[in-house]
Amino acid sequence: MKPAPFDLVPAMTAAEALPHLAGPREAKPVAGSQSLGPMLNLRVARPELLVDLSACADLRAVTEEDDAILYGAAITHAEFEDGAVPDATPGWLAPIARRIAYRAVRNRGTIGGSIAHADPAADWVVTMTGLGASVRILGPRGARDLPMAEFVTGALSTALEPGEIIAAIRLPRRSARARWSYWKFCRKTGEFAKASACVLADPDRGEHRVLAAAIERAPVALPDPQALIEGRADPRAAVEAALPFLTPERRALQVTATIRALDALDALDALRTGASA
Incomplete structure (x- = not known):
């Protein structure tokens, strides 16, 4: 399919773009067009005006x-x-x-x-x-x-x-002692994830996070992330408690993604310990 007709206005600065987006016509901003482009072609989105931000230096x-x-x-x-x-x-x-x-x-x-x-x-x-x-x-x-x-x-x-x-x-900015891991499951390279998880441990900033994602809603922060990271809490129980709305199959995939992300963080710890020994 092809998009419905629209006008295109280039903007050189954000300030120049804003009046077009706040005007009486239905308008959408566009830069790379990798998300909006397919929606236009499928006519899921039908704006009257596109405001091109790709040349905005600011x-x-x-x-x-x-x-x-x-x-x-x-x-x-x-x-x-x-x-x-x-x-x-x-x-x-x-x-x-x-x-x-x-x-x-x-x-x-x-x-x-x-x-x-x-x-x-x-x-x-x-x-x-x-x-x-x-x-x-x-x-x-x-x-x-x-x-x-x-x-x-x-x-x-x-x-x-x-x-x-x-x-x-x-x-x-993350401290030198910060650790990070991100794991996602895709059927093939380039696809959106079917389940994903990320883990942050930054003790110098007092931040610990374990997120479950690709779950058809905003990413969900699992409770007591520091306990999960330190191995004092069961990731399976945490996922099941936080994501009861998932089907059993999707929940099992998310449990695996979370465990893999936590394991990757452990592997980084082991590598650092070995490197400093």
Whole structure:
């Protein structure tokens, strides 16, 4: 199928884009078009106007702060994969980006577009939530920041209000002692996950998270993550208690993903111990 007719307006800055998005016509922002494009072709989305953000220099900027890095929403997956932007973590962003779809998609797709689309199985949706990122939003009433855990409100659903866009993703810097693992199940390379889990342990910042994701809703934080990470709690029981709505088959897959993510963290610990011995 082909999309319904629409007009296209290029914008050079976010400020230039906002009046078009807040106008009387139904409008949507677009940058890489890897999420919105298929929806247009299937006519699931039929906006009258597309506002092209791909040339907005302010949406491609990287701002380094003392305790975080602010990544412009129009930065592509490939730029994270290739190390073209600084990494707020101990090298975790490139491997995350490398497993997103295919290189052709990564060349065009943007981190802001992925998060705005809010597919429950999307890699950035899961990992940015697990890493404690926040979303900087621009709109007619100015700027506001929301934690990822509050920004994604459900499957393909976010806290964006009419006329608003994602301007940037703020990712806290992780300490040298921080540990991280992300595991997902796909039938073949490039597909969205059927189940995924991520684990963060950053004792210097006092943060521990174990997230279950690709569950047809926003990622779910499992209770008592530090106990899970330290092996004092049963991950199977934690998943079953937190995700009672899953079918037995999907729950078993999620249990396995969570255990694999926790095991990967243990393997990293063992490697570090061996390297320092």
